[in-house]
Amino acid sequence: MTPPAPGSPSLAEQLKGRLIVSCQAPPGDPMRHTDTLVRMALAARSGGAAAVRVNDPEVVAATAAAVDLPVIGLWKDGDSGVFITPTVRHALALVEAGATVVAADATARPRPDGSTFAALVEAVHAAGAQVMADVSTLGEGRAAAAQGADLIGTTLSGYVPGSPVQSAPDLALVTDLAGALDTPVIAEGRIATPEQAAQALAAGAHGVVVGTAITAPTALTRLFADALAPRP
Numbered sequence: 006m007t008p009p010a011p012g013s014p015s016l017a018e019q020l021k022g023r024l025i026v027s028c029q030a031p032p033g034d035p036m037r038h039t040d041t042l043v044r045m046a047l048a049a050r051s052g053g054a055a056a057v058r059v060n061d062p063e064v065v066a067a068t069a070a071a072v073d074l075p076v077i078g079l080w081k082d083g084d085s086g087v088f089i090t091p092t093v094r095h096a097l098a099l100v101e102a103g104a105t106v107v108a109a110d111a112t113a114r115p116r117p118d119g120s121t122f123a124a125l126v127e128a129v130h131a132a133g134a135q136v137m138a139d140v141s142t143l144g145e146g147r148a149a150a151a152q153g154a155d156l157i158g159t160t161l162s163g164y165v166p167g168s169p170v171q172s173a174p175d176l177a178l179v180t181d182l183a184g185a186l187d188t189p190v191i192a193e194g195r196i197a198t199p200e201q202a203a204q205a206l207a208a209g210a211h212g213v214v215v216g217t218a219i220t221a222p223t224a225l226t227r228l229f230a231d232a233l234a235p236r237p
């Protein structure tokens with residue numbers, strides 16, 4: 006990670022009031038192809054995104070090389086428990102690949118190697134990058150901020166045990182986090198329209214991540230196809 010040139014805006018300044026596009030594809034999806042995901046990131050840049058959020062060190066490296074935007078990198082390893090950048094090893098691989106920010110699960114659940122979120126923050130900072138804490142509750146957001154996270158994202162609201170499944174963005178959590186913390190809050194999860202993105206900013210978000218609504222043609226096609234001919 007190269008530090009910003011003197012006088013250049015900080016990452017938080019670059020993200021203030023702006024859109025971050027999540028360019029990811031689930032396992033088995035035809036779009037899960039590094040060059041394709043890089044093309045999506047380039048399109049996001051052309052469309053006005055201030056940063057991109059990208060999964061897997063290989064995709065982070067290819068995106069950082071090709072796209073002139075901050076890359077928020079994560080590494081999904083597994084599909085249960087803490088699997089978004091679960092360990093320090095995963096986090097440092099993302100920094101090595103060129104991530105400006107490492108996004109990591111900061112829920113209260115145990116990490117697979119018994120490490121702590123605080124240790125991950127310390128290691129990423131020592132390597133010269135920043136940390137986005139993916140949380141599901143106000144308490145997790147407070148804890149992550151106290152442990153030194155640079156950004157707090159509502160990413161995991163609705164996706165962990167005890168967090169009610171929702172179809173809309175969790176703007177109440179955005180409001181609560183923004184009211185309680187000095188650390189910038191990033192609204193993420195189920196933001197499906199430009200109006201919802203604007204509502205997230207109005208609720209106090211510093212920036213807004215949109216994924217599926219922009220970069221997931223398989224899921225979007227399914228919405229339309231199912232509306233015409235619902236599957237059994």
Ligand SMILES: CC(=O)N[C@H](C=O)[C@@H](O)[C@H](O)[C@H](O)COP(=O)(O)O
Nearest residue numbers: 027160164193194195196215216217
């Ligand atoms: C819960 C989880 O694993 N979220 C992931 C985090 O990186 C991604 O699968 C989401 O697409 C991303 O958060 C953006 O959200 P949405 O696609 O709803 O705009």
